[in-house]
Amino acid sequence: MSILLVLQMLYFLIGEAYHEWAGILLIILFTIHNAINRKWYKTIPKGKYRRKRIVHTAVNAICIISCFLLLISGLSMARHSLPIPIIPMGAARIIHMIASYWGFIAISMHAGFHMAPLVRKAGGNLAGKIIILIMMAGVFSTCLNHLTNNKALPA
Numbered sequence: 001m002s003i004l005l006v007l008q009m010l011y012f013l014i015g016e017a018y019h020e021w022a023g024i025l026l027i028i029l030f031t032i033h034n035a036i037n038r039k040w041y042k043t044i045p046k047g048k049y050r051r052k053r054i055v056h057t058a059v060n061a062i063c064i065i066s067c068f069l070l071l072i073s074g075l076s077m078a079r080h081s082l083p084i085p086i087i088p089m090g091a092a093r094i095i096h097m098i099a100s101y102w103g104f105i106a107i108s109m110h111a112g113f114h115m116a117p118l119v120r121k122a123g124g125n126l127a128g129k130i131i132i133l134i135m136m137a138g139v140f141s142t143c144l145n146h147l148t149n150n151k152a153l154p155a
Contacts, residue, residue, distance in 0.1 A: 001026065001029050001030075001033070002111065004022055004025065004026055004029070005026065005104070005107065007022060008022055008023060008026065008100075009100070009104065016079065016080060017080040017081075020074070020078050020079070020080050020081040020082075021080070021081055023070070023074050023081075024081055024082065027067065027070075027071050030067050034064075040060075044057065056113060059106050059109045059110050059113070060110060062102060062103070062106035063103065063106045063107055063110055065099075066099040066100070066102050066103030066106060066107075067103060069095055069096075069098075069099035069103075070096060070099045070100060070103060072086050072087065072092075072095075073087065073091075073092040073093070073095040073096035073099065074092075074096060076088075076089065076092035077089060077092045077093060077096065
């Protein structure tokens with residue numbers, strides 16, 4: 001899923017048809033991932049909400065919302081796979097761009113939450129430092145590309 005997600009962000013290099021079919025595959029994998037982890041949904045109303053649980057739940061909610069928006073907007077813009085005009089093309093494109101950036105950040109955080117214990121178990125201080133450097137490079141790249149002030153949105 002991770003590699004497919006990164007490839008999706010290379011839209012202009014991989015082409016429109018691949019982007020659409022890979023997006024459909026990602027939604028299928030997302031659905032399978034949620035089906036496998038369906039017990040998590042049952043735990044939402046139970047237990048105490050401390051800071052860590054609030055952050056994890058919020059990140060998961062952003063992942064779910066962004067994937068839903070990507071599905072709806074992607075189907076609305078599709079030309080090669082399953083074109084289902086749900087919303088107008090102009091609105092779909094803006095929603096798709098915003099949801100993709102927010103989703104990419106949230107999904108990266110979601111993966112990071114699950115990767116941190118694995119890095120600790122591996123006893124890798126070096127691995128942890130490499131992950132932090134990669135995350136810092138991502139934040140720097142985001143700022144450098146002006147993604148925070150909507151310049152990445154289509155004109």
